[in-house]
Amino acid sequence: MTTRPDPTYAGYRFPTEVIGYAVYLYFRFPVSLRMVEEMLALRGITVSHETVRQWGLKFGREIATRIRQRRLSRSDKWHLDEVVLSIAGKKHCLSHAVDQDGFVLDVLVQSRRNKRAAKRSLRKLLKKQGRAPRVLVTDKLKSYAAAKKDLKLRCEHRQHKGLNNRAKNSHQPTRRRERQMKRFESPCQVQRFLSIHDPINNFVNLHRDHRSASEYRAARAQAFTAWSEVTGAPLAA
Structure with a gap:
């Protein structure tokens, strides 16, 4: 995997893709730190749940701030x-x-x-x-x-x-x-x-019940692209 240069991730052993994926799993879904550790292990990535917690505190806050800075339009x-x-x-x-x-x-x-x-x-x-x-x-x-x-x-x-x-x-x-x-x-x-948690969930709130399958998949692909831009991690090929 290749990592886009980003000073936020400088000095970390794991690439941007792994850190961004771990943060996404933990804040997007109702899973525990140990579950995230196990899901990463299934993909050959050995990392402790405590490391995932530290990633969540540091990078989760940074990602949430970047999402807020995009100033997505909201209803009045x-x-x-x-x-x-x-x-x-x-x-x-x-x-x-x-x-x-x-x-x-x-x-x-x-x-x-x-x-x-x-x-x-x-x-x-x-x-x-x-x-x-x-x-x-x-x-x-x-x-x-x-x-x-x-x-x-x-x-x-x-x-x-x-x-x-x-x-x-x-x-x-x-x-x-x-x-x-x-x-x-x-x-x-x-x-x-x-x-x-809330800014990350807002970012991928796709209202699936109100979309056709093709519309949902297109919206999901767009959300993943935006997530890649926010985290600085390229999408998987």
């Missing part, structure tokens, strides 16, 4: 919802913000579910997106209405439990990873992991 209709996580015996709220196409816009772990927490979540989301939404969809939690008023947002606010299935479905990958990792150890770990 935002769905916000929270899910309760038990971390070290304490309850925490993980807020998810997604657009109408199911792309995760932002995540934030907080210890409370009140007006202050909603305001912090909205402020962080607005700063990250660089614009206000056209429509804001939440459940009937009054904290969001109060936070919207304080932030002087003029967007339409729809509060209805049945309208927010898009945001509720976005919790499913997090729940799968929580089970695979036998629960998260700390709020920082959740925030750090999802800040890498």
Whole structure:
């Protein structure tokens, strides 16, 4: 295999293709570090699960940053919802913000579910997106209405439990990873992991149910090409 010169990977024994593939496996699918180690071993690549973890922390963060820098267009209709996580015996709220196409816009772990927490979540989301939404969809939690008023947002606010299935479905990958990792150890770990996990999943979110087989394969090939550009690893021949 040949490796495209990239200073990010300088000094590492394994080529860019192997590191990028390991990071892709770990953050794209609900597998453990030891499963990734075994999948690489099946291809003749001997590497420990601890090495895969270190790759995920360093290169996963770098890849997620590069994906964000591409500034992929997102819808101006935002769905916000929270899910309760038990971390070290304490309850925490993980807020998810997604657009109408199911792309995760932002995540934030907080210890409370009140007006202050909603305001912090909205402020962080607005700063990250660089614009206000056209429509804001939440459940009937009054904290969001109060936070919207304080932030002087003029967007339409729809509060209805049945309208927010898009945001509720976005919790499913997090729940799968929580089970695979036998629960998260700390709020920082959740925030750090999802800040890498969600951009990578957004990048290959192909909406297979709404495409024909040929359209899906073309979109998948395009996504793999874009992944190669982001990671600096050439596609396999």
